[in-house]
Amino acid sequence: MAEAEAPRVVGIGASAGGIEALRVVLAGLPADFGAAVLVVVHQSDTAPGRLAELLDRRCPLPVAPARDGEPVEPGRVHVAVPGHHLLIEKGTLRVPRGPRENGHRPAVDPLFRSLALHAGTDAVGVVLSGMLDDGAAGLLDVVRHGGTAVVQDPDDAAAPAMPSAALVQVPGALVRAAAGLADLLTALVARPSLQTRRVAGPRLEFEVDVARGERALESEPFGQAAGLSCPDCQGPLYAMGDEHLLRYRCRIGHAWSQESLRAGQDGQIERALDIALRALEEKAALHHRIAGRADGQGASHTARRARETAQDALTSAAVVRDLIASQEDGGTE
CATH class of the missing domain: 3.40.50.180 (Methylesterase CheB, C-terminal domain)
Known part of the structure; x- marks a missing residue:
């Protein structure tokens, strides 16, 4: 056609x-x-x-x-x-x-x-x-x-x-x-069809090509490095758009509006906090086991140090839990 x-x-x-x-x-x-x-x-x-x-x-x-x-x-x-x-x-x-x-x-x-x-x-x-x-x-x-x-x-x-x-x-x-x-x-x-198109600029043609998966981001074609990373691939983001609408793309082609980028960053923070919380709780559990084993072997010094380490981990985990709760209270989507 x-x-x-x-x-x-x-x-x-x-x-x-x-x-x-x-x-x-x-x-x-x-x-x-x-x-x-x-x-x-x-x-x-x-x-x-x-x-x-x-x-x-x-x-x-x-x-x-x-x-x-x-x-x-x-x-x-x-x-x-x-x-x-x-x-x-x-x-x-x-x-x-x-x-x-x-x-x-x-x-x-x-x-x-x-x-x-x-x-x-x-x-x-x-x-x-x-x-x-x-x-x-x-x-x-x-x-x-x-x-x-x-x-x-x-x-x-x-x-x-x-x-x-x-x-x-x-x-x-x-x-x-x-x-x-x-x-x-x-x-x-x-309404009667006009069957006309205004001349498209290189930016629009480029972005449609990217959506088709046919082009990657070339060397800063439509903007400067933004000093931000892509939530999808962690690659550097480049600013695109004009004074009316600022957006970002990485070299792979992932695109973000400012609001969606903010939500994506919030998701990254939440995932990082979840990983940190799990690691701290596992660390506390491990050192409680070490302390119990040390008690059975009469190694009281080792048991005490292990319990102190476990308590430090649980204290840090409580801080992370509070951070997660604050993220949820200020929820994005």
Whole structure:
């Protein structure tokens, strides 16, 4: 299919609390809906991959897991599968295992960027309920390349962070409660197609290539070393973006918004504290055993030193427990 003949495309991104909103939206679409619908919901690599089956039960349109190389056709819903991004390229689907973005694969930002690059003014990006801010940067690219931004009303969302973050980046987005989104999307895709795309800059093309797994970060192509490490691979991060939206990528290609990076760092700290706590408790247990054995052998000095070491370890473990509790009290997601 020639790129100029590609159908209109609606990309929908959701996370926590977004599946019910997504079901409401899809259930309200007419059977003759004039656009293809591409859906990304955050899922772990080990998820059972039955989301398309679940959504198909209430949607008048056929819903199926996205398959690499499948043509993009109006009136069909393609759902990202666990462990793979979902992209559009010249009228076909791409389902690569590119680097994670904002800690997710599939992620919403790569989908929206591919829509901006390959659908231009015929792209509609939709952000539904979710935590943190995946989708905000990609939605900005959709608008910058002539497409339309739609956001679920944060007051209507089970988790308002993703819609709120999207509105910070695209304050002019069309906002509706989930129950009103299907009618809005139907009206948007009924408009005459312009079949045009604004010239994409090298940054957008680069990031879509990275999502496909085809390019690694070259020598500081779009930013300077940030002095931070990637929570996914511990490699150095490079600042990308502009004064409106600062983001980070490592050389492998993992990408982070500032908010998602903060959450990723919190996760690293929590894991490190868990490891430290386990090591200290195991150290205390070992030295209690040494003390007991030394008592049986009449080695009172060795027993006393072992008990002191065990007590020191337990004291340190209590400090670590307090740190873990403080992390949980200030929870991120």
